[in-house]
Every structure is written in C-alpha cells, then in structure tokens.
Amino acid sequence: MTTSYSHCQLIADSGSTKTDWALLAGETLVCQCQTQGINPFHQSAEVIDRVLREELLPSLPPEATVGHVAFYGSGLRPELQPMMRQLLMSVFLHTDVQAEGDLLGAARAVCGRAEGIACILGTGANSGLYDGQNIVMNTPPLGYILGDEGSGAVLGRQFLNLIFKESAQSALREAFLSEFHLTMADVIDRVYRQPLANRWLASLSPFIHRNLDRDGVRSMVIDNFRQFFRRNLTAYQRQDLPVGFVGSMAFHYCSELKVAAEAEGYCIGTVLKSPLEGLIAYHQAENF
Structure with missing residues (x-):
C-alpha cells in the first residue's frame, strides 16, 4: 500500500557545491536527498530551474504533496530572494515559500x-x-x-606563514611540501595566480588538524x-x-x-x- 504524504515541508541547506534537502510530513522525516549546489549569485534562473526539475523532483516521493518550502542558501542576498522564491513556486505550485540567507539558517539550526x-x-x-x-x-x-577570522581560509594562510617564516618549523614545512608535492614557488602560484585560493587554503585544514601537537600549531x-x-x-x-x-x-x-x-x-x-x-x-x- 502506498503511503500518502500531504502538505509536507521541504527544507534546503544550500551552498555553492551541494544542496541538502529534507522532506517532513508533520514531525516525520520522509526522506533526505542531495543535488548540486544552488547559488543565485553565481547561477542563472535557467540553471537553478533545471536543478530543481531534473535533480530534486525525481528524488522526492511522487505521492508527497509539498505545502511549504524553507530554502536557506549562501549567496542569497535580500535582492535575490524574490527570484529564488519565484523559481521554487514555479516548481511547487500553490506552495508557501521562504527563501533566506545561510546565516538565518545557521541561527535557526x-x-x-x-x-x-x-x-x-x-x-x-x-x-x-x-x-x-x-x-x-x-x-x-x-x-x-580583509577579514574572515576563524575561517579555514585564514587558518591556511596563517599556517603557510608559520612554516615558511619560522626556521623552527623546517621539519613541518618539509612534511607539508612532501605530502602535497609542492615547492614554495608552487604555493605562491596557487595562492596568487590560480582561482579560488580561499578554497585551496581551507583545504589545508586536515593536514593542520593532524599536526596540532606540533610546536605552535594548536596555539595558532x-x-x-x-x-x-x-x-x-x-x-x-x-x-x-x-x-x-x-x-x-x-x-x-x-x-x-x-x-x-x-x-x-x-x-x-x-x-x-x-x-x-x-x-x-x-x-x-x-x-x-
């Protein structure tokens, strides 16, 4: 027998890389799924509409009726929220839609x-x-x-400064360069000439975490x-x-x-x- 889910809530936590979705029927978690990231600051309405129709809809139970959507996303500035609401309402007809920034999502969470x-x-x-x-x-x-204190990108930047400028960190520097197959010239190129330097700097975090017991790393x-x-x-x-x-x-x-x-x-x-x-x-x- 097919279960009928009426007036469900659809919740989304969206970043540039992926969007996590959860479907609720009352207090029951019906399902969770994932699509590619949705970021209206970087993507056109046509691209977002295609993600919703081709990736999200096939992942939801066909017997579920969505009555409310709560979408929280990075890049969702106030001026972009009406567009995101319209896109969701065009896919989920007669549905109440909230489209909010990721900071409000974090606060509610x-x-x-x-x-x-x-x-x-x-x-x-x-x-x-x-x-x-x-x-x-x-x-x-x-x-x-200019800021982002506490972030992975800033931690990566501080770590590179530590290992390249302090002679006492020569062993850690060599371990880092060996594991990542880099030279100092490669590091400079990756930070100053290649795109998305912030993501690359943040990607150093697992190595930093494994070396917290090294002198100066945990305090950093x-x-x-x-x-x-x-x-x-x-x-x-x-x-x-x-x-x-x-x-x-x-x-x-x-x-x-x-x-x-x-x-x-x-x-x-x-x-x-x-x-x-x-x-x-x-x-x-x-x-x-």
Whole structure:
C-alpha cells in the first residue's frame, strides 16, 4: 500500500557545491536527498530551474504533496530572494515559500527560537546577533583577504606563514611540501595566480588538524578563533548569550574553539557540522 504524504515541508541547506534537502510530513522525516549546489549569485534562473526539475523532483516521493518550502542558501542576498522564491513556486505550485540567507539558517539550526549569537565557520566565516526570529545585527566578514577570522581560509594562510617564516618549523614545512608535492614557488602560484585560493587554503585544514601537537600549531588555531571573537562578536555586546556554530572548522576544532571562547569570555552553545539537522528540528515544531 502506498503511503500518502500531504502538505509536507521541504527544507534546503544550500551552498555553492551541494544542496541538502529534507522532506517532513508533520514531525516525520520522509526522506533526505542531495543535488548540486544552488547559488543565485553565481547561477542563472535557467540553471537553478533545471536543478530543481531534473535533480530534486525525481528524488522526492511522487505521492508527497509539498505545502511549504524553507530554502536557506549562501549567496542569497535580500535582492535575490524574490527570484529564488519565484523559481521554487514555479516548481511547487500553490506552495508557501521562504527563501533566506545561510546565516538565518545557521541561527535557526543552533539557537532555535531563543536569543543567541549564530556563527558560520567553514571556508569562510560569518556571524549574527539573533533575537529568536531574525538576525538583528551582523558584523561584515569582509572575506579572507580583509577579514574572515576563524575561517579555514585564514587558518591556511596563517599556517603557510608559520612554516615558511619560522626556521623552527623546517621539519613541518618539509612534511607539508612532501605530502602535497609542492615547492614554495608552487604555493605562491596557487595562492596568487590560480582561482579560488580561499578554497585551496581551507583545504589545508586536515593536514593542520593532524599536526596540532606540533610546536605552535594548536596555539595558532586558538589564536585564529580568538581573533574571530574579538573582531566579529565584540560589536554585539552580548557576552551573556550562548554562541552557536555551524561549519567544518567549528566542528573539527571544537576543543580549540572552546578554549578560545573561554579566553574571550564567551560560552559555546550548539556546534553542528551542517545546519540541516538543526533546521529539521526547528521546522518539525512548526505546523503549516
């Protein structure tokens, strides 16, 4: 017998590389699936429409009726949200659609409906003061050249500076160059001449994590996080609130993050590798 799912909620956590989807029927998780990334800042409406129709729809149970879509995405600036809503409504007819930025998604995932400070620490970094419903204050992250303290890209940059400038790190430098089959000239070329240098710098994080016990490495990671607190969260003047995090940097370096938070006078709340788990819990409590 075929199960009928009426008035389901469809939740999306989207980045440039992939989009994770979850379908809820009341409090029941019906299914999860994945499509390529959707980023309206970089993709045309035609490309996004094709992803929705050719990748997403075939992955959903044909007997499910979607009544509400909650889409959270990177690159989804306020001026692009109406376009994203229209694209989703053209695929899911007569459906209520929310299209929000990834920072609000992170806040709902780690804070729920309570006040808090929500942060994203992955390749890049971002933060916002959340009043339980909306992001009411945001320190501009400024990207990995001007800002993005706490991010994987900045950590990679600091690591390269450490191993190439401090003679005491010669053994670690040789281990790094050997594992990645690089020379210093290759590193310079990769950072200054090749595209997506921020992603490449962030990709060094697993090597850094495996070498945390080397002299100076763990303290460098902690200092990167301390700079994040100082440069981004001080403006909120709310050290009384828990600070929640999503992203690979926060998840894999959780112990170093907690040391940095304590040193700067903050209390860590929920830490998630991906916000989808928290978003599922958030939307399970809603009735549409």
